[in-house]
Amino acid sequence: MPVGLLALLLVGLLVGTLAAPTSAAAGRGWNKGECRRDRGVTVVVDFRRLDHRTVVRCVTRRVGDRFSGLDALKAADVRVRGVDGRKSFVCRLQGRPRAARDLNPGSGTYHENCKNNIPPASAYWAYYQARDGGRWKYSQLGAGSSRVIRGGFEGWSFHLGSGPVKPPRHDPRRPGRLGDLAGQARPVGTDGLRSARRSASWLRGELRAGRLPGPVGGTDWGLTIDALWALHTVGRARNEAAVATIADAVARHLDAYVGPDLYGDPGARVAGAMAKVLVAAVVAGRDPSSFGSYDLRREVLGLMQGPRGRQPGRFSDRRTGSDTSNTLSQSLSVIGLARTGGVPRSAVAFLRDQQCPAGWFRMYADDGGTCAAGLGRASTPDVDGTAMAVQALLVARATGMHSLDGPLDRALDWLVGEQADTGSYGGGQGTSAHNANSTGLATQALAAGGRRQATQAAVDWLRALQLNTGDVGGTPALGEQGAVAYDPAAYRAALAEGMARGLRDQWRRSTTQAVLGLTGESFLTLGSRGQSAASSAPEPRTPVEAADPAGMVDESSGTAGFCPDDDGVTVVVDSQELGDGPLVRCAPGSQPRNGLAVLHDAGIEVEGVQRWGAAFVCRLEGRPAPTEPLPLVGDDGYTESCVDTPPTGAYWSYWQADIGGEWRYSRLGADSSQVVPGSVEGWSFALNGAGAVPAPRVAPDPDEAAAWVGGNTGSVGSEQASGSP
Known part of the structure; x- marks a missing residue:
């Protein structure tokens, strides 16, 4: 008991x-x-x-x-x-x-x-x-x-059941708090989101078997993970398919990145690399306790110095000959642990203590160094480190850590003050010139911290560095549209001379960082798909290829296709203009239940709105994604945050039918309906319906629908290519 x-x-x-x-x-x-x-x-x-x-x-x-x-x-x-x-x-x-x-x-x-x-x-x-x-x-x-x-x-x-007891799925947070950003629309305009989609298309073309090359060949796994984050924040089937491929590749080659192969020692660990992989697993929806051959959460915790260490709470390299950890690796460790069940207070305290009185965070925590000590690099202001620390502290605060409001306000005020009139940022040591990498990282922090004016100025500067179709025509940069330059000089050089082979690595890095800024996504929400970062513990699930419209289906519940008899209810989910082909599943059983219970029993993921819960269905199978612009009439680029009731121009309409009959629009919500065994439940996404709301395109008749139904995944084919937007 x-x-x-x-x-x-x-x-x-x-x-x-x-x-x-x-x-x-x-x-x-x-x-x-x-x-x-x-x-x-x-x-x-x-x-x-x-x-x-x-x-x-x-x-x-x-x-x-x-x-x-x-x-x-x-x-x-x-x-x-x-x-x-x-x-x-x-x-x-x-x-x-x-x-x-x-x-x-x-x-x-x-x-x-x-x-x-x-x-x-x-x-x-x-x-x-x-x-x-x-x-x-x-x-x-x-x-x-x-x-x-x-x-x-x-x-x-x-x-x-016999599994662990779980708390309510509603985030215990009153509206209006700075940390309550997981379900809110990002403070960027439609133009930034469109630019991010073009950049994602270019990035996909740079991938080779789920990897990005380094400057001198081989695979740069850190840069590859940056691409995973960038593609996920843009969303859409093709990008999520690439995310899944990247995650698979990273899982297979962890030793080459986190330490053992680099140092010829099975016990070697690089703190920054291990933390980065943990966050990548969270974003990709993988189980961090079993990613490749590693329990990532356990590994990261094992790198934290305890109470008797020289710097308690610091995540340090192990058996590498030197310690390369810094504020970026500390921040990623805090983010990864907070997003997978909780982070030790000493780790957050160590990160917080790297802040200097002016608000900025130093990049390197040298033993005995303080902000006022003037110890070389330890006392140098750093935009990159500050931007990552802000995001980490926001995530920590969202999981219940206290006494972080002051440090966050000072850091955000400093970032706003450092912004150039152009909207751009420089980084820190070695990257002090204003560039897309640092600007993209700073934009994430500004967006998460609610500094909308500064966020938009940074987004506008990033957009100006993107190679667009109208600019590259007749130039050596033709075919590179979507890429984002490191700085204005690199942009001009590409138009004049093309993207030189030796500089392509720089373009990959600047584009991956810029995408996160263009979308306004931060590590507070990245990978959460509308769920609060304050969730006490994730329920990880390894997705199948995201190009499959049934990619998020829980295969342990329900079966593919129409139910074979009256002992079950068939469910049809048609995303219509969102682009995925219709999905058909069977929810077995003849017990009394409502429409929401049938969706669950069919293995279909349901997300309601924060205000009313599942009484208003907001997403089915993750669509529309939180990052997915919806071209609403009068609000082009609207994104669904699932905070309140979806608009009448973009919502999931609910239908019912008898086998072999006609679709009937339900006047009751799915939580109030009574479903008849042997019948068919339908869901159809209505986008800008000027007249009749479209019923599901799959007829409630297994014979008529036979031409649509795909293989045993329950996905349904269409004339579009699989996964096309």
Whole structure:
């Protein structure tokens, strides 16, 4: 029995003995969504596999010192039922789980009747609490004995099965905080996103078997990972297919990059390279605990100096003869660990201590050096190091670290002050001249920190360095459109003389860095696909080739194609103008369920909006991607952040049909519908529908659809080439 479940038994929830809060009971004392002030408390109820929705309500009354978790549930008008024989256990919230549902926690069947037995450890409501901006913590007290955190979050998550108990999927953070950027649109214009797409096309052409060459041949794995990040932030099937290929190549050749092959020692480790691979695995959606032959998280943690080290919290090289670690490697280590379950406070503190009073971060943490000591390179301002440190501290703060507001504000103010009138930046030692590499990195930090005016100025400067079709015609640079020059001199030289072979490496580096700046993507959100960086622990999954429209399908649930009989529901997902071919899956079973449950049972990834949860479907199979510009009428380049209800010009329309019948537009949401076994559920992306909303192009008839259905992945062919945008 989980420790928290045992605590509930010992302490008790006192469901049947507590009086309802008086002020909340007298009329509605709650609002939808998170509380925006400290006086209330936000209640989150995540039904998870019960029906895939999440209820988020703000108790608007002022909460006292003795306001319990049960008081919060009742004040939020959440219906609570305990076990008849033991009132000390919550059995149902909002009527879930229903008595008719087979929860099957072990062998045979199980129906929760809320009579005399306490709920089993494999099917019960888990209780969590969190401070605003912090992380969900499993409560060791029952909700009747707990005391709410004023301005904080009360969370309930239904646990079903034998796996680990998981907290609510809703980020415990009030709107408006600087770190709450994961689901927000990036502060760049449409032109920057279009430029990034052109650069991504050029970068794909430079790849060879998922690799980018170095300046003197061979493979430059660090640069290759930079390309992975750049292509992922642009999105779209072709780029994600390249990301998957790069990730596979990196996984196969880790020893050549992280230390063993470089130093002829199986125990050699380069801290910066190991951290960079960890972040690459996160962005690519791979399992960092089993990437190639490495547990990346464990490896990175193993490079951190402990309390008895000379510099506790610093990630250092091991068995390499010297230590090349710096602020970039420290920042990447913090980002990678924070995005995979948590980062030690000493690591964040060491990074924070590299900041100098003026706001900038030094690149090299020499033993005994301080900002004022004047120890050569240790006291040199560095834009690159500062930009990476800002992003790392933002990620750390998003996972609950405190006392970072001041350092972040000083660093961002310094970056804004360092920006030239042109919008550009120089780097640090050796790269002090203004260049696309440093400007791209600084733009990431500015965008993540909400400095919109400075962000746009930097984006405009980067765009001016891009080779465009109108500029290269009739010049030696013809065919290189999309590439971004290192600086204006390199841009002019390319138009006059072409991209000299010896300088091509410089173009690859400047283009990869520029793409991240052009999109406004940062390491706070990169790879999150709309999920908050504050998630306490990832649920990694190794994707198949992203060019496959079924690339994100959970193959462990459902089967490909139409259901063979009435013991199941067929699901058709048609992304229409988004470009992927339609997808057909079967959700087996004849049990009562709604449309959201059918999507889950078919193995289709669903993402709702932050405000209303899965009551409004925002993404299916990752589309539209957070980085994907949608040409809305009146808002060309709109990107879907999944914060609030999608616009009527770009949303997933919901359809139902009988086998062999006609599609019917559903007037009910998928969380309210009742699905008939043997029927067909349809989802069709509606983009700028001036008239009738398009139904799925696959007919709800297996015979008529036979020409569409592809192989056993469940993907569906079309006249377009696979994965074309």
